[in-house]
Amino acid sequence: MDEQKETKIFVKLYVDAIHSGLAADMGAERWHTLCALAVYMDENGECYPSMESIAARLGIKRESASRRISRLLKYRWNGRPLVTVRRRREPGPGTWANNVYTIAPEAQLQFGNKERLSG
Numbered sequence: 001m002d003e004q005k006e007t008k009i010f011v012k013l014y015v016d017a018i019h020s021g022l023a024a025d026m027g028a029e030r031w032h033t034l035c036a037l038a039v040y041m042d043e044n045g046e047c048y049p050s051m052e053s054i055a056a057r058l059g060i061k062r063e064s065a066s067r068r069i070s071r072l073l074k075y076r077w078n079g080r081p082l083v084t085v086r087r088r089r090e091p092g093p094g095t096w097a098n099n100v101y102t103i104a105p106e107a108q109l110q111f112g113n114k115e116r117l118s119g
Helices: 022-038 051-058 062-074
Strands: 011-013 083-089 096-103 109-111
Touching: 022 051, 022 062, 022 096, 022 109, 051 062, 062 083
Parallel strands: none
Antiparallel strands: 011 109, 083 096
């Protein structure tokens, strides 16, 4: 028997992400990156995976994952970012803990069953 536990948590993709043209406009690379990031999000759209985790999920090197995340952060749909980032600090002088990414409801991705309202 496989020693890994099966995960029963899901992220919903609304069909409007496709019908609205969002996925096509984003292009395959940004869409792929967004979906990889979304598997870490909570019901508020927040997630904080390491760059190493993102790279592993995408099957690429850390440096490539960093470039992809940067391009995703610059992307705008209807003039608004789909993903934003804030840097979280550890207690103490000048120590960064990690990045906290927020995936906007306009990305048409949602964790679990709780509905999020567009801003």
